[in-house]
Amino acid sequence: xxxxxxxxxxxxxxxxxxxxxxxxxxxxxxxxxxxxxxxxxxxxxxxxxxxxxxxxxxxxxxxxxxxxxxxxxxxxxxxxxxxxxxxxxxxxxxxxxxxxxxxxxxxxxxxxxxxxxxxxxxxxxxxxxxxxxxxxxxxxxxxxxxxxxxxxxxxxxxxxxxxxxxxxxxxxxxxxxxxxxxxxxxxxxxxxxxxxxxxxxxxxxxxxxxxxxxxxxxxxxxxxxxxxxxxxxxxxxxxxxxxxxxxxxxxxxxxxxxxxxxxxxxxxxxxxxxxxxxxxxxxxxxxxxxxxxxxxxxxxxxxxxxxxxxxxxxxxxxxxxxxxxxxxxxxxxxxxxxxxxxxxxxxxxxxxxxxxxxxxxxxxxxxxxxxxxxxxxxxxxxxxxxxxxxxxxxxxxxxxxxxxxxxxxxxxxxxxxxxxxxxxxxxxxxxxxxxxxxxxxxxxxxxxxxxxxxxxxxxxxxxxxxxxxxxxxxxxxxxxxxxxxxxxxxxxxxxxxx
Numbered sequence: 001x002x003x004x005x006x007x008x009x010x011x012x013x014x015x016x017x018x019x020x021x022x023x024x025x026x027x028x029x030x031x032x033x034x035x036x037x038x039x040x041x042x043x044x045x046x047x048x049x050x051x052x053x054x055x056x057x058x059x060x061x062x063x064x065x066x067x068x069x070x071x072x073x074x075x076x077x078x079x080x081x082x083x084x085x086x087x088x089x090x091x092x093x094x095x096x097x098x099x100x101x102x103x104x105x106x107x108x109x110x111x112x113x114x115x116x117x118x119x120x121x122x123x124x125x126x127x128x129x130x131x132x133x134x135x136x137x138x139x140x141x142x143x144x145x146x147x148x149x150x151x152x153x154x155x156x157x158x159x160x161x162x163x164x165x166x167x168x169x170x171x172x173x174x175x176x177x178x179x180x181x182x183x184x185x186x187x188x189x190x191x192x193x194x195x196x197x198x199x200x201x202x203x204x205x206x207x208x209x210x211x212x213x214x215x216x217x218x219x220x221x222x223x224x225x226x227x228x229x230x231x232x233x234x235x236x237x238x239x240x241x242x243x244x245x246x247x248x249x250x251x252x253x254x255x256x257x258x259x260x261x262x263x264x265x266x267x268x269x270x271x272x273x274x275x276x277x278x279x280x281x282x283x284x285x286x287x288x289x290x291x292x293x294x295x296x297x298x299x300x301x302x303x304x305x306x307x308x309x310x311x312x313x314x315x316x317x318x319x320x321x322x323x324x325x326x327x328x329x330x331x332x333x334x335x336x337x338x339x340x341x342x343x344x345x346x347x348x349x350x351x352x353x354x355x356x357x358x359x360x361x362x363x364x365x366x367x368x369x370x371x372x373x374x375x376x377x378x379x380x381x382x383x384x385x386x387x388x389x390x391x392x393x394x395x396x397x398x399x400x401x402x403x404x405x406x407x408x409x410x411x412x413x414x415x416x417x418x419x420x421x422x423x424x425x426x427x428x429x430x431x432x433x434x435x436x437x438x439x440x441x442x443x444x445x446x447x448x449x450x451x452x453x454x455x456x457x458x459x460x461x462x463x464x465x466x467x468x469x470x471x472x473x474x475x476x477x478x479x480x481x482x483x484x485x486x487x488x489x490x491x492x493x494x495x496x497x498x
Contacts, residue, residue, distance in 0.1 A: 020307045022278070022300040022317055034164040035147070040134065043067030043091075046107055048133075050100040050124055051114035052077045055138040059112055059148065060084045064091035068110070073100035102127045114138040141165050150175035154186040156194055183225035192229040193217065203238060208327070213241045215273065248322035250349050252342050254335040254361015255279075258448035260286040262362045270359050271295075274329040276321050278314065282333035282473055284448065311341060315348035322354045333473070335363040339389050339416045365414040368446035368475050372453065374482065381480040382412040390418035390425060390476065397421040397428070407433030412479035418442070419474050423462035429478070434458050439482035445472040 047063050049056060052074040061084060063070045070093045074081060077097060085093040096104075105111055111128035113136070115121045125143045128135045137143035150171045152159035159178055163171040193214075204210045216237050220229070251270045256262035263271075271277065271291045279288065281301035288297055300309045300317070314330075321328045336342040336358060349356035365387060369376050376385050386405060392398040406413055406429045418425060422442070430436050436459035444452045450472070456464045458478060 019310055020301070022298050022309050022313060025297045025299050034166075035162055037149075037160055037162065038146075039158065039160070040110065040146070041066075042110060045069070045109040046071065047110045047112070048073065048100070048105055048108040048128075049112040049114060050074070050104075051116070051120070051138070052081050053114040053116050053138055056114035057081050057084050059114065059136075059138060060093055061088060062148065062151070063110070063112070064088040064093050065153075067091045070094070071096060071104065071108075073098060073104060075099050100124065102130075105131045105133065107131075108133045110134045110136070112136045112138065113140075113143075152178045152182060154182055154184065154190060157182075157186055157190045185226040185228075186221060188228045189217075189221040189225065192233075196234055199234075200238075204241060208325075209241055209244070211273070212244050213237055215269070216240055245355060247355075248325045248327065249355040249357070250318055250322050250328045250330060250345075251357050251359060252330045252332065252336040252340075252345060253359045254337075254340075254363075255283045255287050255331050255333055256362040257334050257364040257367035257446045258282075258284045259367065260284055260290070262367060262447065263287060263290065264359065264361065266359045267361060270329050271331075273327055275326040277329045277331050278318060278321075279331040280333055283331050287331070311344055315345060318345065319348055319352040319354055322349070323352065332361070333364070334367075335361045338363050338365075338387060364416065364446055364473070364475050365477075368443040368477070371447050371451060372441075372443070374477075376412045376414070376477075376479075376481060378481040381483065382410060384408075384411045385414070386411055387414050387416065390415045390421050395420060397424050403428060403432040407431075409435045409438045409480055412477065412481045415476035415478070417474075418476040419465075422465060422476065425476075426458050426462055426478075430458055434478070438478060438480065440476065440478040441482060443475045443477065444470045446475055448472075 042063065043066065045068055047068040047070045049060055049063065049070060050073045056072075056074070057078070057080045060070055060072055060081070064084075065088070068091045070091060072081070072084075072093060072095045074095070075098055077095060082095065085095060105128050108128070108131065111124070111131075111133040113121050113124040113128070115124060115137075118140070121137050121140055121143060125135050125137055129145075135143070135145045136147065141147060147162065147165075149160045149162040152161070152175055159182070161171050161175050161178070200210060200213055204213060220233060220237070251274075253267050253270050254264075255267070268290055271287075274291060274295050276296045276298065277288065277291055278298050278300045281299070291297065298317075300314045301307075318328055318330060330336070330345060332340045332342070334340065337360060342358065346356055346358070365376070368374075376382065388401060388406070389398065405411065406425075415425065419442075426434075426440065436457060438458045439455075440458050440461040441453055441455045442461060442465050444450075444454075452468075452470050452472075454461065454465045454468050454470065461476075
């Protein structure tokens with residue numbers, strides 16, 4: 001690193017950081033839907049199917065499985081269609097071996113045309129619509145009010161899948177994957193949920209208590225999907241709900257460095273249980289999609305050297321919401337216990353008498369190392385791993401860093417928030433004994449689609465970073481262990497995705 005980059009000026013750390021107030025945010029909502037997935041209750045209702053095309057037998061079986069009374073009109077039914085009445089598992093099927101008439105359609109909730117001829121299908125659809133029925137025409141999507149999709153049946157849990165005709169084989173493959181993922185025993189748990197719902201609602205008029213019950217119910221179902229839930233399960237779940245702490249609480253949750261798939265199961269549970277989520281700018285938007293639709297989301301952003309909410313304001317808001325009975329999630333990028341100011345927020349809750357728990361997350365260092373395929377503690381190159389912060393409370397280079405430790409080339413050093421002081425930090429480390437040729441890299445937007453890496457040495461990395469002109473949260477890594485990741489690499493700036 002040249003002398004100029006080693007002495008790169010640092011902004012005046014005494015300049016007050018611009019502030020902003022916490023503000024409520026709204027989800028952008030759903031992406032455009034090709035079709036609206038709705039479910040039609042047919043139990044005890046009359047359904048008409050006219051025709052005997054190849055798809056007719058399966059449609060009759062599905063309609064009857066939904067508990068419908070199905071009248072089938074077919075002057076020349078196939079042998080397969082004739083056999084359907086003896087194969088149904090629910091509902092009823094009556095086969096009329098004659099053409100349909102308009103009078104046959106009155107009183108039907110759902111009418112299905114299974115004709116080979118387009119003209120016949122058009123006539124049937126028009127007559128059925130005149131009665132006010134929902135209409136489907138087999139293999140003629142342009143005539144349909146609704147369409148059948150692929151089904152995964154764990155009734156009363158039912159999953160419907162549609163590709164809107166774009167790729168039926170793909171839809172069937174998705175169905176097969178979901179079939180493999182959902183244990184068949186879920187049907188027994190769903191039946192128990194249906195049988196217990198009225199009792200649970202009567203016992204717990206408050207929404208929070210009912211939600212607690214059904215969350216614990218769901219955990220049991222996933223833990224033991226293949227057994228039949230019994231009365232003891234109901235009694236235990238009711239008891240757990242009665243004994244559960246009442247009132248508001250705060251949970252500090254680590255959102256990981258960016259990739260939503262790095263969320264822990266416990267973090268997902270906390271998000272789904274939250275009434276209010278207070279989140280930082282660096283939390284990936286996709287992570288908020290895991291929250292309950294009813295949850296409020298509030299941006300309490302803290303960005304390095306940019307407009308940020310005051311920590312005192314965040315603490316006060318968090319406590320106020322919890323005191324009002326809300327389940328509050330304080331959602332932080334990475335791990336909240338690693339340079340996330342968790343200590344101040346935990347202390348604020350404890351002083352206010354608010355229950356507070358912490359759900360750790362994948363740290364930025366872990367995520368960045370994993371995305372690079374890099375071992376931070378390679379036994380041939382690193383005897384120690386250390387995390388430090390790149391700036392102090394005022395934004396300048398911390399004077400109380402252990403410079404002898406930072407000057408040790410046998411240590412892997414990870415520096416959080418290093419951009420503003422990068423040149424001065426590396427220059428000082430070299431002065432304190434760090435070998436100038438020690439591998440160093442700066443990772444921008446770790447684990448995100450726009451992740452980028454600038455590679456160099458302790459001597460030249462700062463100049464390369466300045467030349468690259470990259471933006472986003474950054475993490476500095478220095479140490480001989482990084483040499484293992486350098487083999488075969490040529491580019492000084494590596495962009496994982498554009």
